[in-house]
Amino acid sequence: MTEKLYYIEPYLKECEAEIVDVIKEEQKILVVLNKTPFYPEGGGQPSDTGSINGVKVIYVYEKNNIIYHQIEKELKCGKAICSVDFERRFDFIQQHSGEHLLSGVIHKLYKGNNKGFHMGEDYVTIDIDIYPFTDTMIEEIEREVNRYIYVNEPFVTYIVDKEGLNKTSSRKKIDVEGDIRIVEAKDMDCCPCCGTHVLRTGEIGIIKILKVEKYKGMSRMYLKCGKRAYEDFKVKHEIISTLSKKFSTDENHLIKNVNKQSEEIFNLKRQLNDLKIKLAQEEAIKLINDSNESFIFKSYENKSFEEVKDIGEAISKNPYICILTSLKDKNILFINNSNIKISCGKVFKEHIREFNGKGGGKDKTAQGAFESLEDLDKFYLFLCKMVKN
Template sequence: MTEKLYYLDSYLKECEAEIVDVIKEEEKIFVVLDKTPFYPEGGGQPSDTGSINGVKVIYVYEKDNIIYHQVEKELKCGKAMCSVEFERRFDFMQQHSGEHLISGAIYRLYEGNNKGFHLGEDYVTLDIDIYPFTDNMVHEIEGEVNRYIYMNEPFTTYIVDKENLNKTPSRKKIDVEGDIRIVEAKDMDCCPCCGTHVLRTGEIGLIKILKVEKYKGMSRIYIKCGKRAYEDFKVKHDIISTLSRQFSTDEKCLIKNVNKQSEEILDLKRQLNDLKTKLAEEEALKLIEDSNESFIFKSYENKSFEEVKCIGEALSKKPYIFILTSLKDKNILFVNNTDIELSCGNIFKEHINKFNGKGGGRNEKAQGSFNNIEDLDKFYLFLCEMVRNTK
């Protein structure tokens, strides 16, 4: 059994211990200590990292009351100096303690139960058996939790047996054999937990709910606490400040100005599309006037493929077979809008690979793309010749 120093003092950064076993499993090396400051992965919280005698500890887990430390290089049994990467540990302490307060507030205010918890490197998620969560609910939970944080109330931990578990104000009743560890923030949350926590709520600093989304009929809540919440605010504040300068307005009027400009842009886009459609129709009419056959071939050097497709849309109203290319984008459009039996899709499927192109389509329409203009031109000429010879 490994003595768990992180339960005696979650702020312990360094200590001496004894390496009692070194285990090699394939390409992995694990060290067992008589006592350890390293928290093993569990309860939704990632493991600590750090070093043992200067060798990096990359992962820690517990099995049968023995804690195994995966290290980068082999170590020998004997005395060891252990050092925990405390910035990472304290970050997890802030997140995990914050998650408890959020879960407790949800349970107290709305009788919602935490059905899942994940503490990741970037954010924390809680799965709550309530759906939907309204904006007012989110605001009430945030306000209640942050008010409690500012009161700087203590987190207490204690061990109870199975019989006394039901006597605690725990929001979560679980069926266990033997003793279980309880983490409590009085009048806010009480729950069985094996993780590490701050001593007082003030050390969390701040809790922010980022978003809520539907998940398996429940609500998945994304939160950031402490330094993570501060860093998130800093990034978003910089974005808002930049946008405020660009729109020459203050933060309060920013959304109004953005919405106004978005409406103006949409209106301009509609006008532009109308003009593109009109130009395409005029170009299609010109192509028809210049054609003495039932087919039209045209290769455009400076038009985008979107413009070419607009012309094709206008031509599709008339009974023509037409082949249009955009040399600018190296694309081709092939359409059969006549009664002539000619499958555009089958022709592409059978021949386009021979010209190093990619594409496909249906009987009446196909389109393709090429890496270079030379291959596009060859395929274009090939299709033109095939259409001319079609009876």
């Protein structure tokens, strides 16, 4: 059995221990200590990392009351200096403690139960058996959970048995035999837990709910606590400051200005689209007037394929076979609205690959794309010759 120093002193950064076993297992090197400050993965909390005698600890797990430390290279049994990556540890402490308080508030206010918990490197999620959460509910939850932080009450831990668990105010009952570790912040939350936590609620700093989404008939809540919440605010503040400068306004009027400009852009895009369609129609009329046949062939060097398709759309209202290309985008458009029996899609399916192109379509229209202008031009000439014949 490994003595668990992280329970005795969760803020322990460095200590001496004894390496009692070194195990090589499936290209992994595992070290067993007589006592350890490293928290093993469990209870939704990732494991600690750090070093043992200067060798990096990359993963820690527990099995049969023995804690195994996966390290990068082999060590020998004997004295060990253990150093915990405390920045990582304290981050997880803040997140885990914040999750407890948030779950406690939700249970207190709305009788919601935490049915799942995941602590990632970037954010924390909890799954609550309530759906939906309104904006008013989220505001009330955030206000109350941060009030819990400000009162700066202590987190306490103690051990009970199965019978003793029923005598606690735990929001969660578990059916296990043996000792059960309870983590409690008085009048805020009480719950069985094997993780590490802050000594007092004030050390969490702040809790911010980022978003809530539907998940398996419940609600999945994303949150950040402490330094993570600060870093998130910092990034978003920089974005808001940049946008405020760009729109020459303060943050209170930013949304109004953004909406105004978005509306202006929408109207301009609509006007531009109307103008493009009008130009396409005029170009279609010119091509029809210049044609003495039942077909129209044209390559455009500087028009986008979207512009070419607008021209094709205008021509297709008349009884013509139309072959248009955009040399700019290396695309081709084939339209048959005549009485001549040519299936555009079938022609593309049977021949376009011979010219290293990709594409397809239906009887009356098809389109394709090419990597090179040379291949596009060859296919264009092939189609023109086929139609003429």
